[in-house]
Amino acid sequence: MYTLKKSLGQHFLTDENISRKIVESLPVSEGQQVLEVGPGAGAITKYLLQIPGIHFKAIELDTEKVTYLEKTYPAIQGKLINESILDAALPFEGPFRIIGNFPYNISTQIMFKVLDWRSQVDVVVGMFQKEVAQRIASPHGNKDYGILSVLLQxxxxxxxxxxxxxxxxxxxxxxxxxxxxxxxxxxxxxxxxERKFFVLVKTAFGQRRKQLRNPLKTMFSKELLAEDPIFSKRAEELSVADFAALSHKMI
Incomplete structure (x- = not known):
């Protein structure tokens, strides 16, 4: 069998209906390349392995789980990458999709990895801690809206x-x-x-309770800071489009 490792944030999914529901949430067609992140004990892996015609790989840091998966699901032989997703090189050439019950302790970092790979990753289905999922999906004007919301949206x-x-x-x-x-x-x-946009968003939310003209005063001309009413708003009040437009006005 296998042991649970708290250091890796391991909580294994045991509900078969939820496992199937997660897999069904990922649109796939024949020839699709799919990467599962953190297969653990194989709760959703076994359903992914049953999808005909896809090119499947899974990435798992825990060597014990890799051994367990290979013994339990022979079809996964040769499809496992034994390393951290955060250190991994691109697993496929061309486009691929990502799915997983993401380790909650690194789920935010996984999303930044997705941003790095976005030219090849067109769809991601992932399970997160509820608060992180809400943050990613949050619209502007909401207290959950933040850096991750803007960068991903x-x-x-x-x-x-x-x-x-x-x-x-x-x-x-x-x-x-x-x-x-x-x-x-x-x-x-x-x-x-990308550099200007990321710096702008991270700086704006670094002092999210202050009017934007305070944290952003070194990034824009004094005239623009004084004239444009957008700088009297707080970061969470700006839409993604607002941030994108501001990125073109930076010094």
């Missing part, structure tokens, strides 16, 4: 699909869980550059 359509009860896991986590889907936008936000 600039490139992906976010759908908050469903919530998952703690009792669906072993051991039950002390937090609520939710599944979301990201679908890459055909027309992403019109940003000046």
């Amino acid at each position: 600039a490139f992906y359509k976010i759908e908050y699909l469903f919530e998952v009860h703690e009792n669906c896991f072993n051991p039950p986590p002390k937090v609520k869980s939710a599944v979301i889907r990201l679908t890459r936008l055909e027309q992403p936000a019109d940003i000046a550059s």
